[in-house]
Amino acid sequence: METTAREFNQNASKILAAAERGERITVTKNGRPVAILSPVTDEDSTDSGGEARPSSPAYPFRTDPMGDLDFPDLGGPALDNDEIEATLRGMGGVGISEDGDE
Template sequence: METTAREFNQNSSRILAAAEAGEIITVTKNGRPVAIVRPYEESDVPPYPVGPMGDIDIPALDLPDLSNDEIEETLRGMGS
């Protein structure tokens, strides 16, 4: 189905009902496609936030393994 932006504005309830029924609607403006209205699917929304950068590789820093006691001892002298 195809509709103009003006028709969409005037008949949005009817067009949304068509999408709910499974129809895919292309909305045009001045003869050019500007939007697609399609049925909602549960898989459209990821279960977790998705960042724009994707996966990030964290480099190995080759730091020494410290025990909790060693960390506490180091931090003890840093406070005011």
């Protein structure tokens, strides 16, 4: 199967499904091949000893914007989700009635 880069961009899920079914897809750009998409085999996902190969990260850098967050203990009470929601409901909508009128 052959597809253009534009077609791949617009129909990626269908093209990936074709690869999953075993098809080998050549992606072209301006009429010349730029990539080959092929199905993953059992050999691709295991090392020479038959052990599952660890997956490498998709990006060589962190993608979580904040990283691990370490919040300080401010000494306040520990609230469960219902208590937090009730507190937030009490803070919002100052001057707005329940039907949305001010």
